[in-house]
Amino acid sequence: MTNEIISWLSVGLILATSATILINRDWRVSLGSLAVQYIAVFWLVSRHLPFVMGSVKLIAGWMVVAALGMTRLGLTNLDREEEDTFWPRGRWFRIILIMIVALVTAGATPRIEAAIPGLGLPVIAGGLLLIGAGVFHLGVTSDLLRVILGLLTMLAGFEIIYAAVESSILVTGFLAVTNLGLGIVGSYLLVAGSTPLESGEDL
């Protein structure tokens, strides 16, 4: 019973953090929310995987947050980075988006539980919320850091659900490498272009 309550609290935490990442423009708040989000992900993953394998996701996630945070901290010229203005991107628009994700999750969760029994309602709800929030985030931004945040959010949602159906150590390891890789690639892309040209390579 306690576990069930904590699981639903984790879903609530996921909703709050993914909404914050989607709505808030401050990168510090977004990365902080991502770090908190990984705690909820850890709990939901641990419903189906051993504690040690779940903690791999938590540690990998926090390492990604640290890498992105350290990189972003060193960049000073990105505060007024221009975003693609083609798509609507106001705060209310994003709030509506996260509400749509929450509604779709609420509608789809019992149906998925009926189709694939044994996953658990909180696991499905948490996974769907993150996948939805991540995909919507990718749809409304062209900012590099936000794209990486969207991909990490989407992957975290996928990992929660996939952990329930696949418990291989190799897959857990590869998914951790994928998360770390996204963090490193994101950091690299953030700093790329800010260093001066040293040689005439890669023409």
Next chain:
Amino acid sequence: MNAPLLWIALPFITGVLILFFLRERYSALAGGGLSAILALIALIIPIDTALLIGSISLKISPSIQFFGRSFELNTADGPLLAIIFGIATLWFFGTEASGTANRFVSLGLMIISLLTASIAVEPFLYAALLLEIAAMLIVLLLVPAYQKPGRGVVRFLIYQTLAMPFILFSGWMLAGVESSPGDLSTTTQAGTILGLGFAFLLAVFPLYNWIPMLMEENSPYATGFLLWVLPTFTVIFALGFLDRYAWLRTSPQLASAIQFAGVLMVASGGIFAALQRHIGRMLGYASIAETGLLILIMGLKPSEIVNLTFLILIPRGLALAVWALALSIIKRLAYSLRFNEIQGLARRYPLAVIALLLAQLSMSGFPLLAGFPARLAIWQELAAQSLGITVWVFAGSLGLLVAAIRTLAVFVMVDEEKKWGLNESWVQSAMLGLGVIGLFILGLFPQVLLPFMVNLPSLFDHIGQ
């Protein structure tokens, strides 16, 4: 000796060592040399068979255990490894001529080793994860530290990352379909999710917009490498799905959907290529059209799929290498690669221009060149199946041919007084010359591929037989 250690771990470790310890001038030699040796070993020494050399018994064992799962490269994988590492050799030696840094060779070796791991991993479904990790290394290859990443790179990363969950989920669902094949709703869901996954991976229409963007924003040589390496391994991965799951092979609706996607890519790729005014983007659209052909082949009779696929994959690797090398040589002078900047370059870089045009013509299926025998075989199969599809495939090839003629016209558009000159270095001339000879040999004598191709069908238990 162990096959996964030899063809996966060794290139990866060598790639890391080259990145940190080797100077730029030696990296092409080291990477190209290692790839050539690995290709020769794959060609000469059969895996899992004991060889007696003098008093020494030599056997390459096929598998290795890693975190409870196995990586296996069997006897049937030998010719495939020879092809992959043989074409990789061309790309790595080409870096010397293209002027790209040792980053290309080191990251290229790591990418090839990860993708080789994707064909070796059991269960084969985990290949999706290795493809994603390889895609992230490709991003590092595409964007040098001094260049701001463009939109093409970001889209490429998004699409490749979106593909992985779809494929892993579909693989899990397909296991359910196997146990209850009569469940139509699960079958449809699994097929749809799998289709979406491969649509992202293979950049099926309309998800291919990142390809021309990359060709415009990034190094043509690195992008050309990406356009060779990723579709090649993705197609082999897709053939694994077709081979493993009988309902995928036998479903007429799925075959129609695959053919529709393929035709759309061939026709749109060819037509868009004809409308471009940027020779880099033309390469992008030509590769899209060729990936369309590979998808189209998957919808043909199962007995023909493997042979036709590899008949097109081998010349594709060569043509893309020659085309990308010629583009990178030309790009040193005409940075944007737009028509207005490359006018008259035929007189200053005649070898690069000739090689570029021949590679372009080869990919349009022009007779006597490497791409023609494969297209002839595909047209023959398609004509027996559907005249409508054949017409659209011809339209795509015609578009690529028009693009080649337009490129030629721009390259020779110059005053009569302008003098001819050979500005390519001897390394560039040698690499381009070898590539062009290869294009003609594969076009005139396609039977030279027979020793490689004769055992390739045994890679697959069902579709190859």
